[in-house]
Each structure stands twice: as structure tokens, then as C-alpha cells.
Amino acid sequence: MTRTSATNAVARIGRDPAAFEAFYRDHVDAVQRFVARRVDDPHLAADLTADVFLAVIDSADGYRPELGEPGHWLFGVARNVVAADRRRTARGLRAASRVAGRALADADDIARLVDRIDAEAQARRLYRAMELLADGERAVLELVAIEGLAVKEAAAVLGIRPSTARVRLFRARRLMRDQLTPAPSTPDTVATEVLS
Amino acid sequence: MTPTRSPRVRFEDRLLAELKQVVVERADLAPEPTAEATPTPTRPARRTPRLAVATGVGALGVAGAVVLPAVLGGTAAYAVEANADGTIHVEIKEIRDAAGLEAALEKAGIPAEVDFLPDGKTCAGPRFTPAQGGPLSLGVHGGPSAQALTFTLRLGDFQRDQTLVITAAGQQDLSRVDVGVAQGPVAPCQEVDAPPPPPRQPDPSSGPHLDSGTGETLTTEVRPTS
Numbered sequence: 001m002t003r004t005s006a007t008n009a010v011a012r013i014g015r016d017p018a019a020f021e022a023f024y025r026d027h028v029d030a031v032q033r034f035v036a037r038r039v040d041d042p043h044l045a046a047d048l049t050a051d052v053f054l055a056v057i058d059s060a061d062g063y064r065p066e067l068g069e070p071g072h073w074l075f076g077v078a079r080n081v082v083a084a085d086r087r088r089t090a091r092g093l094r095a096a097s098r099v100a101g102r103a104l105a106d107a108d109d110i111a112r113l114v115d116r117i118d119a120e121a122q123a124r125r126l127y128r129a130m131e132l133l134a135d136g137e138r139a140v141l142e143l144v145a146i147e148g149l150a151v152k153e154a155a156a157v158l159g160i161r162p163s164t165a166r167v168r169l170f171r172a173r174r175l176m177r178d179q180l181t182p183a184p185s186t187p188d189t190v191a192t193e194v195l196s
Numbered sequence: 197m198t199p200t201r202s203p204r205v206r207f208e209d210r211l212l213a214e215l216k217q218v219v220v221e222r223a224d225l226a227p228e229p230t231a232e233a234t235p236t237p238t239r240p241a242r243r244t245p246r247l248a249v250a251t252g253v254g255a256l257g258v259a260g261a262v263v264l265p266a267v268l269g270g271t272a273a274y275a276v277e278a279n280a281d282g283t284i285h286v287e288i289k290e291i292r293d294a295a296g297l298e299a300a301l302e303k304a305g306i307p308a309e310v311d312f313l314p315d316g317k318t319c320a321g322p323r324f325t326p327a328q329g330g331p332l333s334l335g336v337h338g339g340p341s342a343q344a345l346t347f348t349l350r351l352g353d354f355q356r357d358q359t360l361v362i363t364a365a366g367q368q369d370l371s372r373v374d375v376g377v378a379q380g381p382v383a384p385c386q387e388v389d390a391p392p393p394p395p396r397q398p399d400p401s402s403g404p405h406l407d408s409g410t411g412e413t414l415t416t417e418v419r420p421t422s
Contacts, residue, residue, distance in 0.1 A: 015223035017216040024215065028208050046207060053215050057222070058283075058348070084350055099214045101207075109207035135355065 010070050013060035024053060027074055032116060034078045037123040037146055042113035043102040048085060050101030052078045068156035075147050076157040079139070129176065137172035140165050276300040288345045288373060291364045301360060306349060308360045309378070311385040318365035318390035324378030327358050345370045365390055 012019035028049070035048045055077050067073045105113065117124075123146050130138045143154035155165035273290040274297045284304050288297065294310040301308035311319060349360070359378045363385070364370075 013219070015219060017219045017223070020216060020219045021212060024212050028212075032208075046211075050211055050215070053211070054218065057215065057219055080350070099211070099218065101211060104210040104214065105207045112207075 010060050010063040010073070014057050020057065023056070023070070027071060028053075030071065031074070031078055032113075033120065034075065034147065035082065036113070036116040036120040038082050038127050040117055040124060042110045042117060043105070044085075045113050045117060046101035046105040046109070048082060048101065050099045050104070051085070052081045054099060055081050066156065067159070068153055072149060072153050072157050075143055075149065079142065130172075133172050133175055136160075137168045137175070140168045141172040141176070144169055271296060273297070274300065276304050278304050284349045286347055286349065288362075288370065291370065291373070294362075297362070306360050307358070308362065309382045310362045312364045313385070313387060313390075316390050317387045319363060319385035320388045321383075321386070323383040323385065324359070324361060324376075325380050327355075327377040327379040345373050347375060 009019055010023070013023050014020075031052050032045070032049055035045045035052070039045050039048060052074075056074065059077060063070070063073055067076065127142070127146060130141060133141065139158050140151075140154050140160075143149045143157060144151055149157070151165050151169060152162045155162040158165070160168075271293060273288070273293045275285075275287040275289070276297070277285045277287075284301075284306060286301070291312045294312040298308045298310040301310070313319065357380050359382050361376045361378050361382055362373060363376075364373045
């Protein structure tokens with residue numbers, strides 16, 4: 001029954017401020033960490049944090065339990081928001097958002113965002129290295145290696161079979177092994193984890 | 197409205213206040229009848245909140261631009277609307293004019309292949325390689341209502357060589373419309389006789405099956421979660 005109630009709770013996010021607030025408070029840290037693992041500009045990080053939750057509001061009624069538990073579904077949403085932003089940026093575009101995150105961040109907030117971003121330098125390095133992978137392989141590796149999901153959970157988020165996810169993960173790791181040289185100065189935890 | 201949980205109001209609190217405002221506006225403009233009374237399986241049509249955003253401009257005082265949807269194409273049978281934030285809202289009301297819908301989607305920037313087949317017919321074999329990941333979790337979603345099948349796509353999430361594939365096969369029924377995303381070429385639909393439709397399963401999430409890349413096709417059956 002927890003599944004059903006979780007589904008209902010997520011479904012209400014788009015129109016029930018209290019349900020949204022509960023979800024937001026549970027997940028805002030994870031979203032900020034997720035973003036900090038991918039972008040190094042604190043202003044952009046603030047924007048993307050807002051964008052991810054706007055996407056959550058817009059797509060909450062499309063949530064289904066097959067997509068994984070709400071926290072994992074959120075990773076899928078966040079992933080797509082960040083990826084879409086990167087593609088737009090590559091084309092020199094920046095979409096106007098309903099809520100501009102950077103306008104809400106003062107100097108102290110920016111300093112905290114910078115700290116967060118600094119703390120995730122290693123993950124960002126991995127994320128950048130993953131650009132060479134095919135999209136499907138990168139998606140699995142991202143959720144497993146950077147976000148720490150189990151293969152089965154990542155498969156649910158991406159809507160693919162666990163066996164497919166495992167094959168892609170294997171392929172991605174093999175390709176990454178050739179691409180990624182460990183940074184000499186930092187403890188290379190994420191990278192070695194991925195490659196082991 | 198501003199949360200005062202801690203002496204210093206932080207970015208997270210300000211953001212929460214803004215976002216709650218967005219939720220409140222959505223709820224105000226498109227109230228959901230008896231949300232608590234019955235955990236109703238049919239989701240409200242996506243159209244309502246979007247229309248509400250379009251008509252509620254005057255009421256919006258929050259930061260950020262309000263983007264009016266541009267109607268790119270539509271008839272009594274379908275509607276395709278583009279928002280400047282990259283989302284495309286698609287509504288299929290009747291299973292006819294596949295060519296028109298396909299053209300409207302392509303005008304919106306989405307390569308599309310639409311086939312509406314007569315009763316008792318379906319397309320032969322797998323016609324394409326399903327794209328992985330993306331479009332489902334990020335916005336190819338929606339659900340049936342009595343009148344229409346609606347879903348929302350994000351233009352930015354379509355990559356090169358991806359095609360939106362919409363197929364109605366077997367029966368002239370909106371709930372039998374299959375929406376998928378193909379990676380690479382899509383073979384033309386070779387019409388063959390459809391197997392008899394499986395018995396309907398009443399299920400909370402029953403609706404058009406949004407194919408996210410499992411290679412399965414069609415119908416309202418729920419994919420087993422493995």
C-alpha cells in the first residue's frame with residue numbers, strides 16, 4: 001500500500017502546496033547535490049534547481065510506480081532538465097523559466113552553492129568524461145555511478161529492463177576505463193568505483 | 197508566505213515560496229474535484245492547467261516570464277501547441293487525419309510518424325528501435341480522459357535521429373493509441389490483421405502505453421515492473 005500512497009502523494013504535488021512542500025523539503029538537498037555534480041556555475045545551479053522542481057510540478061501527474069520510488073523518479077526528471085539545458089546552451093539558448101532561481105540567491109547563498117559545487121568536483125569530472133558515451137549508456141552510468149542507484153532502480157527510472165541496464169553499464173565502464181585517467185591530487189573514489 | 201523556519205531566509209526557502217505559488221496558481225486555475233474522496237485512477241487532462249496558464253496571465257505576479265502557448269496546428273481531431281519553454285502539448289481527440297497530426301508535430305519541430313489504422317489492422321513487426329531513457333521520464337506523459345489523449349513533450353529532449361511514433365491499431369479507440377520514441381529510422385507501417393484485443397484490465401494506471409524503450413508495443417496493459 002505504501003506504493004499507492006506514494007503515488008498519490010506525488011500525483012498531488014502539482015496542485016497541492018502542502019504536498020509539494022513536503023516533497024520539496026525531502027528532496028531539495030538531493031536536487032542541489034545532483035545539480036552540483038553537473039554544473040560548476042553557482043548561478044546556473046540555482047536556476048537548474050528551480051527548473052527541476054518546476055518540471056516536477058509539471059510532470060507529477062505523469063508519475064507512475066513503474067518509474068521507481070519518487071526519489072528515483074526525481075533523478076530521472078532532474079537528469080532530463082540538466083541535459084535539456086546543456087543542449088540549449090550548446091545552441092546558445094537559455095529558456096526563460098517561470099521561476100528564475102538565480103534571482104532568489106543572495107551572496108551567502110551563492111557562497112554555499114560554491115561550497116557545494118567544490119565538494120562535487122570529482123563527480124563533475126566523471127560526468128564530463130561521460131560525454132563520450134552513447135546516451136543510453138551514459139544514462140545508466142550516471143544514475144549508478146554518480147547518484148548511487150542500484151542497477152535495477154536505474155533501469156526503472158529509465159524505463160528499460162534491468163538486463164539491458166546491466167549490459168549498458170558494462171559497456172559504459174569499459175569505455176570509461178579508456179577515457180578516464182585518475183586525478184593525481186584528489187582521492188579518486190568515484191572514478192575507481194566506476195571502473196572496478 | 198515567506199517561511200521563517202530559521203532566522204535567515206535562505207535560497208531554499210525563497211525558492212520554496214515561489215514554487216508553492218506556482219502550485220497554488222495551478223490549483224486555483226484548474227481545481228481538481230474531490231481529490232481526496234476517491235483516489236481516482238483517471239488523471240485530469242493535461243490540457244486544463246496549460247490553458248489556465250495561458251489565460252491567467254493577469255493574475256500572475258511572480259517572477260519569471262509567462263509564456264503563451266503558440267498553437268501550431270489543430271483541428272477538431274487533434275491539437276499541437278508549443279510553449280516557448282520547449283514543451284509541446286499534444287492532444288489527440290479523434291483517431292483520424294494522421295497526416296495532419298504528423299505535419300503539425302513536424303511543424304513544432306518533432307519528427308513524427310503517425311499511423312491510424314482501420315479496425316482490426318495493425319502494423320507488422322517491430323518497426324523501429326525504441327529510444328532509451330529520455331522522453332518518457334522527462335515529459336512524454338499524459339493520460340486518457342473521456343475525450344482526448346494528451347501528452348507533453350520537451351522539444352529539447354529530442355535528439356538527432358529520434359522520431360515520435362504514434363500508432364493507433366486494432367481498434368478505433370483512444371486508449372489503444374501507442375506513443376513511442378524511435379532511435380533511428382522507422383519502417384513504414386505494413387498493414388496486417390490485428391490479433392483480437394485482449395480483455396481490458398481495470399488498472400489505475402491504464403492508459404495509453406507510453407513506450408519508453410522496452411521494445412514492447414501497444415496497448416493499455418501495464419508493463420510488469422521487473
